[in-house]
Amino acid sequence: MHFDELIGHLGQHTVDGLSKGAIYALIALGYTLVYGVLRLINFAHSEVFMVGTFAVLILWNQLGVENNPPVGQAILFLVLGLVVAAAASGGTALALERVAYRPLRRKNAPPLIFLITAIGLSLVFVELFGQVLPKLLGGALPDVFGRPRQIVGMPTIIQQETLFTIGNTAITNIQLIVFIAAVAMMALLDWFINRTRYGRGVRAVAQNPETAALMGVNQERVIMLIFVLGGIMAGAAALLWSMRFGFTQNSIGFVLGLKAFTAAVLGGIGNLRGALLGGLFLGIVEVYGATLFASNWEDVIAFVVLIVVLMFRPTGLLGESLGRARA
Amino acid sequence: MTLLELENVAVTYGRIEALHGISLTVNEGEVVALIGANGAGKTTTMRAISGTRSLASGKITFNGEDISKLRADLRVVRGLCQSPEGRQIFPGMTVMENLDMGAYTRRDSAGIAADLDRVLTLFPRLAERRKQAGGTLSGGEQQMLAVGRALMSRPKLLLLDEPSMGLAPLVIRQIFDIITEINQQGTTILLVEQNAQQALSRAHRGYVLETGRS
Ligand SMILES: Nc1ncnc2c1ncn2[C@@H]1O[C@H](COP(=O)(O)OP(=O)(O)OP(=O)(O)O)[C@@H](O)[C@H]1O
Ligand SMILES: [Mg+2]
Numbered sequence: 001m002h003f004d005e006l007i008g009h010l011g012q013h014t015v016d017g018l019s020k021g022a023i024y025a026l027i028a029l030g031y032t033l034v035y036g037v038l039r040l041i042n043f044a045h046s047e048v049f050m051v052g053t054f055a056v057l058i059l060w061n062q063l064g065v066e067n068n069p070p071v072g073q074a075i076l077f078l079v080l081g082l083v084v085a086a087a088a089s090g091g092t093a094l095a096l097e098r099v100a101y102r103p104l105r106r107k108n109a110p111p112l113i114f115l116i117t118a119i120g121l122s123l124v125f126v127e128l129f130g131q132v133l134p135k136l137l138g139g140a141l142p143d144v145f146g147r148p149r150q151i152v153g154m155p156t157i158i159q160q161e162t163l164f165t166i167g168n169t170a171i172t173n174i175q176l177i178v179f180i181a182a183v184a185m186m187a188l189l190d191w192f193i194n195r196t197r198y199g200r201g202v203r204a205v206a207q208n209p210e211t212a213a214l215m216g217v218n219q220e221r222v223i224m225l226i227f228v229l230g231g232i233m234a235g236a237a238a239l240l241w242s243m244r245f246g247f248t249q250n251s252i253g254f255v256l257g258l259k260a261f262t263a264a265v266l267g268g269i270g271n272l273r274g275a276l277l278g279g280l281f282l283g284i285v286e287v288y289g290a291t292l293f294a295s296n297w298e299d300v301i302a303f304v305v306l307i308v309v310l311m312f313r314p315t316g317l318l319g320e321s322l323g324r325a326r327a
Numbered sequence: 328m329t330l331l332e333l334e335n336v337a338v339t340y341g342r343i344e345a346l347h348g349i350s351l352t353v354n355e356g357e358v359v360a361l362i363g364a365n366g367a368g369k370t371t372t373m374r375a376i377s378g379t380r381s382l383a384s385g386k387i388t389f390n391g392e393d394i395s396k397l398r399a400d401l402r403v404v405r406g407l408c409q410s411p412e413g414r415q416i417f418p419g420m421t422v423m424e425n426l427d428m429g430a431y432t433r434r435d436s437a438g439i440a441a442d443l444d445r446v447l448t449l450f451p452r453l454a455e456r457r458k459q460a461g462g463t464l465s466g467g468e469q470q471m472l473a474v475g476r477a478l479m480s481r482p483k484l485l486l487l488d489e490p491s492m493g494l495a496p497l498v499i500r501q502i503f504d505i506i507t508e509i510n511q512q513g514t515t516i517l518l519v520e521q522n523a524q525q526a527l528s529r530a531h532r533g534y535v536l537e538t539g540r541s
Contacts, residue, residue: 197427197431200420200424200427200428200431203417203419203420204417204420204428207420208415208417210379210411210415211411211415211417213377213378213379214377214379214399214403214408214409214411214415215403215408215428215429215431215432215476215480216400216401216403216404216431216432216480217400217428217431218398218400219400
């Protein structure tokens with residue numbers, strides 16, 4: 001136990017945890033949106049994120065991005081990365097819905113079938129990106145895809161450096177960008193769901209699908225919308241991940257997806273603000289735990305916390321639903 | 328002029344046939360009552376008209392158009408709106424948001440504002456509670472909200488499924504007075520009621536459903 005280390009640098013560990021948790025939270029939104037409307041856990045969402053990181057990777061490779069570009073270019077690469085990752089992840093999520101889930105819904109398949117399908121799809125994507133994609137791309141990106149199942153590095157767009165220090169807490173430029181960008185994306189989504197006409201349609205279907213139809217809401221369109229929105233958030237997470245950690249791999253979605261799903265459940269699945277809270281909470285707890293014990297314990301800690309929280313609050317920290325949570 | 332016509336409409340739930348081919352017509356400007364015992368198929372008829380249940384056979388014509396296969400949300404655009412059995416308020420939305428849901432398919436903001444005024448004048452109780460969550464309203468208030476919400480779509484035909492359910496006699500009178508008033512303002516109404524006397528006293532015509540037959 002390294003109690004002194006944790007207390008002595010509590011601020012630092014909190015900042016580290018927040019920037020880590022912000023990425024979990026962005027991915028968690030995808031689980032929560034789909035669950036809120038369809039009562040479906042889209043386990044393939046982790047691969048929606050994975051596809052986003054590969055989109056960023058391919059983009060930066062195609063653009064011939066080098067390490068530490070000048071500021072103007074760095075911003076351009078990041079913005080382009082956001083657009084491309086959001087498009088790729090949003091498109092993947094939409095394709096999953098159209099190709100896999102919608103036909104099942106048409107046939108009134110029981111929930112278990114959706115779950116198995118989601119897990120199956122997830123495996124398909126992981127294998128596709130590990131085996132088939134490198135072969136399809138042939139020699140185009142040899143140093144990148146030539147080694148399937150291995151970590152693929154990306155150029156450093158922004159060199160991590162301390163921006164300012166408060167007491168003994170250093171905040172880096174990357175941490176600040178990740179946190180602000182993630183919170184901004186979530187605020188945008190929150191506004192969209194709670195304040196716009198389309199968002200009201202989403203909430204109506206989440207709360208009472210049959211009556212939503214009686215009011216003229218096209219349910220299929222709402223379902224497409226939530227998959228795309230969740231995908232866009234995962235795409236944003238993919239960009240931030242790529243910027244911060246500078247690598248990806250075909251199996252990257254597994255652990256991150258599991259953490260994000262945990263964050264969604266922690267906060268109260270189906271609740272947008274719960275996803276934010278759950279993500280940040282999980283990030284902080286992981287960093288605290290890793291400091292207190294050892295860093296290889298952090299995954300264990302994440303799930304122990306989940307179990308403990310659910311024991312006392314079975315519906316998560318903020319409780320249920322796009323439905324009830326008015327705002 | 329005939330606004331709505333059902334011809335030999337049959338609806339099934341799995342293997343159970345709930346409607347065995349019913350026919351009815353509603354003319355423009357009328358209040359038509361549909362009455363029948365529990366389980367007779369009144370709600371099922373409403374679902375068939377609104378499109379939340381598809382037909383096993385038969386035909387529904389609305390305003391001269393065959394809508395038998397039209398999606399439910401598009402029927403709202405055509406001018407059909409239902410206040411469903413059991414109110415079905417969106418619990419997590421405020422009174423205002425619930426009313427806005429009624430106008431979901433409309434884009435004419437001036438017309439929407441006028442209809443909002445009209446609804447809040449018809450139901451002053453709702454005006455007092457604009458910001459309250461729908462789920463926390465009393466039963467009577469929820470019923471007013473359900474009717475008001477349906478009116479917000481400015482329907483040609485308003486479908487009301489048991490608007491008096493679970494309400495105190497005084498409130499029932501109020502609701503029926505408002506139904507008459509809405510009708511006099513030019514909306515055609517198809518009214519499902521358990522309470523035959525009350526319903527028939529307000530209606531121009533009535534149909535009796537006997538377990539799936541009219
Ligand atoms: N979703 C459903 N699944 C299976 N059967 C159903 C379903 N909904 C209704 N039914 C059956 O269809 C028949 C007609 O039901 P419906 O709700 O239309 O009756 P109702 O006339 O509205 O009755 P009430 O006056 O009690 O509201 C009943 O026998 C009912 O059990
Ligand atoms: Mg009924």
